[in-house]
Amino acid sequence: MTEPILTVDQQPHGAGRILLKVTGELDHHTAPRLSRELTSVPLAPDGALVLDLSGLTYCDSTGITVLVGAYHRTEAAGCPLALAGLSPDLTRVFHTVGLDQVFTFHPTADDALRALAH
Template structure:
């Protein structure tokens, strides 16, 4: 098991970009969820999670992402993913989560899409 970290890298009004590192599994999923929800509760209702350094993700990790998505939506916000490793992108597609969680190749593209007028008023 590797260490898990969620590190906010950019916060701007109702938007936050956070970098996630380590394993997302039964041991770390509750921390992912609680730390992400803390950002939403601080007013950053549009959340982008950069996943480039996620080394493993099981169903508990995916479940945490769905929970974060639901809380962001309840706050009239959104959850987007950036720099998703290929193996996770395939699993998101296979599970159908890719329809809920938009994924972008870079954090810059995720930031630009989240700041677009269509997303800002959603």
């Protein structure tokens, strides 16, 4: 059995907007990696954070907990957060547990970045 792989690529997009492209499996093995990356992102009220999840192939409850933690951190900083590129399965999970009332979803990272442009 192979260990799950998760990559996180941080890309600044001007005006304080940051894109984190998350690829692979987000579970109890890989969640600490995403948590570390999220903690390292500078957040400011005049910026924005977009999490591109289009490359996410799996996400368990630990991964969702990390995403909720990101929401709390961005809220505390007054920094908008958007999720982009969710698979239909992940979208269904977010709707089922009511997180569609918490997060803002966009079809693509580009759509999210445009929506959060100042």
